Amino acid sequence: MNDTQSEHSILMKSIIFSTLFLALMLGSVSFAAQDNNPSPPTESSTNEPAIAPYLREDAPSFSLTIAQFREKFSTTNPTLPLGEYKTIKTLEVKSPLLRAASRINSTLYSSVAIDKSQRTIKSIQLTYLPLIPSEDKTEKPEDMAKVEKANKAVLINYMSAFINLFEPTLSAEKCHKKSIELLEKGKGTPFHQQTEGTLRFVIADHREKGITFAIEPIKLSLSDK
Secondary structure (H helix, E strand, C coil): CCCHHHHHHHHHHHHHHHHHHHHHHHHHHHHHHHHCCCCCEEEEEEECCCHHHHHHCCCEEECEEHHHHHHHHHHHHHCCCCCCEEEECCCCCCEEEEEEEECCCCCCCHHHEEEECCCCEEEEEEEEECCCCCCCCCCHHHHHHHHHHHHHHHHHHHHHHHHHHHHCCHHHHHHHHHHHHHHHHHHCCCEEEEEEEEEEEEEECCHHHHHEEEEEEEECCCHHH
16 A cells, blocks of 8 residues: 555544544534524533534534535635545445545545535534654654644634634634634533534544534524524
């Protein structure tokens, strides 16, 4: 197996792990945000696994297909490349969802959960994979730290762009600030969510296996409309 095939294999395993892990962890929070007034923003963190909100039969979807999202993202953010999302084959034949992923670079990729019938997005995610030292560990700690800092900056840039796409009234500066705050609040926790208006922001910290950020729509009750 050559280096490219090996890297692809590692990436696909990471994608499957993060999507399954997030599917378990996301639902551990109560669904109060779907039944009560979502403003002001609410936050919660938990360690208890459950079924993810976007896997529920009544879970809403964004009014965007993955092709529409990617086109809109690329038009708005020409300096942030986002390749085509490729379907991930799983054994979940009867699942109402499709999963797809797009590799951004060696430490960052995006994945989506798509409604199989409508082809609209139920959850869109970014997963950051920490830098892995070489087997001989010849890298200097200070050099590793610099690379890690640069990689995290790329993650924040993509998080900010994703947030801005769904919250276009926010300035780029505020989206950047929100991204940093979300990472800080979710640091070291397997699940952290923050709901604002019709959106749910999630951080799932897998520690050495990486960090996943997700954006999902929230179904509001009649009293919220």
